Amino acid sequence: MSFKIFSLQLTGKIKPTATIEQQRARLRADYDAFLKTESSEELKLFLELEAWANSESYKNKKKEIEGLSFKGSKEEKEWKxxxxxxxxxxxxxxFLVEGSSDLKRFEKERESDKLKSYYALLDYMKEGQFEKDKKEITSQVFKGSVEEKHLLEYKKLAKSAGIxxxxxxxxxxxxxxHEALANSEKFKEYNxxxxxxxxxxxxxxAFKKIMGDSEIKAYFKLEKSKKLRLYKEISSSHDLKRYHELKALVESKEFREKEAFLKDKQKFEKSEAYKKQTEFKRLAADDTVKFVLKYEKSSLYKNYLDVKDSFDLKRYHELxxxxxxxxxxxxxxxxxxxxRWEKTPEYARYQQYLKDKQIPDFVNYFKYKDSNDFDLFKNLEVVFEDDFSGRKLDSEKWSTATPVAGKLLGENYAMPGDLNIFTSGDNLKVEDKLVIQVKKEKAKGKVWQMPAGFVPTDFEYTSGLVSSAPKFMVEDGILEAKIKFDPVKQVxxxxxxxxxKATNRVNLLEMGARNHLGFTFMNGNGKVESQGIDISNLKKNTxxxxxxxxxxxxxxxxxxxxILKQEKPEMNKQLFIEASSLVINPVSSAVNFEIEWVKCYRRK
Known part of the structure; x- marks a missing residue:
């Protein structure tokens, strides 16, 4: 018995087969799910999400947002x-002034006709035009004026003898x-x-008579008079022309009005300048005008004007x-x-990442992504398998005779000393597993004996055998089978x-008189020898x-x-699979060798 087998069972390292199969089934399901997930669009999107979640940009964004604060921010500076x-x-x-009733009244009255008149008169009074007009009006007197000179000249001419x-x-x-007589026939006759x-x-x-004529006398009397002489002298003179000009001037309406104006002591009080002065004084005393003038000079209004178009007010309104x-x-x-971080799209996206990370398909994917658990599926491929799910042996995979027997005799034969003969499938039962049955029954068969050859013999037992030859040969790879370990010493x-050479074997399992894993081979002395590990203390089970x-x-x-690892250079060749039950000592009842399935893998 092997201490190794004992300790492995004691420590629970050899797990129950059901557990192994469940693990394998889960692993197979996980692998199928892994492959499905690996090629899915969902995983592609998740990996993009994971890359983002682990990126520096995400970390920097989170750090940036968590590091934000109103204190010291641009917004706080604007608020301050x-x-x-x-x-x-x-x-x-x-703001005390803006929109106030006084400002509204001021702006309304400032644009009124009354204020426009006041400001116009103020300019007139203060800019010197009033004083100029007043001086001009009061300086206009008759004495020494052009009008007086014209009037005096006119009077002087009017008093002259000639005029x-x-x-x-x-x-x-x-x-x-007189003038008619000078041109008459009478005066012509006189001359x-x-x-x-x-x-x-x-x-x-006639001359004496005409000299006594009253008309002639009157003519010469006037002709010789000083008055007529003066008349004739003045008639074509400049003085007469000047007299008529001055007479027309001094007798004109304009001259008389101007003369009256120049002589008028109240002419200023009747002037437009005086009227403007009076109106200005009246307006200056008006309550509305006084309000506007006072308000316009007030410190509040001056501040209002200074601030109204200022940068500070503009900035105040902007802020x-x-x-x-x-x-x-x-x-x-x-x-x-x-x-705030928890309210960001990035936080929501990261939470989605954490949620998606728990999706069973993704959990399964990342569980196995960098592990070796799927090596069985990734690195190995099944090249031979049989789960015996039919109702008869699959002849495409198995034969019921050894390769040598098939070639030499076409049926199985026995070796000298064998207690059973291998039938051609009668001792094989397929019912979701392969059962090789040893039966205590009489049967005829042949035994190979030298030098006679194949000798017909009666046997007390029959048994069965399956072989993958010549259909399937194993080179490098893994052979595994689910077998019920229930040794019977006689078989x-x-x-x-x-x-x-059938005597040289790699025993996946041998049980019966001896229970071991390892090699069976013919030694140099022609005796069968075993090499491996005894598993007799392995608990009966599958x-x-x-x-x-x-x-x-x-x-x-x-x-x-x-359990065991050994070298055997002479077995480094193509091998086929066989399973059989051989009776070595009489047994009173039937013995079953149960194999649930067989698989063979090779590395890709």
């Missing part, structure tokens, strides 16, 4: 700037008769008689609008929120790898036995626990 401006004396005074003579004669009937060089008596009488905006309030609340039941061939190295396992 607004508070400073709001507390500013000039800003406060500005008087002219005025007395001009237009009189006597002057008209002819007067100027005749040789006057006759009749001429003299006021900013601080009242939904965007600013949200940002301020965001910066003051101690749980050697075994599943093994062998070649043309186990998964396996042997891996890697060249000349063979490794045995029971329920995936390594």
């Amino acid at each position: 700037e607004f508070e400073r401006l709001k507390k500013s004396g000039s800003i406060k005074k500005y 008087k003579a002219y005025l007395e004669l001009h237009g009189l009937e006597v002057l008209k008769r 002819e008689l007067k100027n005749a060089s040789d006057r006759s008596k009749e001429d003299k009488a 006021d609008a900013l601080l009242q905006s939904e965007e600013y309030r949200k940002q301020k609340a965001w910066l003051e929120d101690k749980k 050697v039941s075994s599943l093994y790898l062998t070649g043309e 186990y998964i036995f396996s042997v891996e061939k890697a060249g000349s190295t063979f490794t045995w396992k029971i329920n995936e626990v390594e």
Whole structure:
């Protein structure tokens, strides 16, 4: 018995077969799920999400957001700037004025006709035009004026003898008769008689007579008068022309009005300048005007004007609008929120990552991603298997005779000393497992005896045998089978790898008179010898036995626990699978060798 087998069972390292099969089934299901997940779009998206969750950009974003604070932020600076401006004396005074009833009244009245008149008169009074107009008006007097000079000149001319003579004669009937006589036939006759060089008596009488004519007398009287002489002198003179000009001037309405104006002591009080002065004084005393003037000069209004278009007021309104905006309030609340990180899209996305990480398919995927658990599926491929699920042996996989028997005789034969003959399938039962039955029954068969050859013989027992030859041969790979370990000392039941020389075997399992894993071979003395490990103290049960061939190295396992590892260069060749039960001592009842399934893998 083997201490190794004892200790492995004692420590529970050889697990129950059901547990191994459950683990394998789970592993197979996990592997199928792994492959499905590995090629899924969901995993692709999750890996992108995981890469993001583990990225520096995510860590930096989280650090950035968790490091945010209202204190020291741009928003706090804007808030403090607004508070400073709001507390500013000039800003406060500005808002006292803005929209006030006094300002509204001031702005309304300042644009009124009354104020426009006042400001126009103020300019007139203060800019010197009033004084200029007043001086001009008061400086206009008759004495020394052009008008006085014209009037004096006119009066002087009117008093002159020539002008008087002219005025007395001009237009009189006597002057008209005088001028008419000078052009008459009578005056012509007078001149002819007067100027005749040789006057006759009749001429003299006529001359005397005409000299006594009253018209002629009157003519010469006027002709010789000083008045007519002055009249004639003045008639074509400049003085007469000047007299008429001045007479027309001084007698004109404009001259008389101007003369009256220049002589008027109250002319300033009647002037437009005086009216403007009076209106200005009236408006200056008006309550509305006084209010506007006082308000305009007030410190509050001056401050209002200074602040109205100032940068500070513009900035105040900008900040006021900013601080009242939904965007600013949200940002301020965001910066003051101690749980702001938990409200970010990044946090939600990271939580989704953590949630997705718990999805069973993903848990399964990452559980096996970097492990060797799937090596059985990844690195090995099944090249031969039979779970005996049918109702008869699969002849495409198995034969019921050894290769040598098939070639030599076409049926099984026995060796000298064998107690049973292997039938051609009669002792094989397939019912979701392979059962090789040893039966106590009479049967005929042949025994190979030298030099006679095949000798017919009667046997007391029959048994069965299956072989994968010539359909399947094992090179390097793993052979495993689920076998019920229930040894009967009188019968050697075994599943093994062998070649043309049937005495040399790699026993996956041999049980009966001896129970072992290892090699069986013919030694140099022609005797059968075993090499391996005794497993007689293995508890009766069903186990998964396996042997891996890697060249000349063979490794045995029971329920995936390594039991034995040995070298056998002479077995480094192609081998086929056989299973059989051989009676070595009389047995009173039937013996069953149960194999639930057989699989063979090779590395990819």
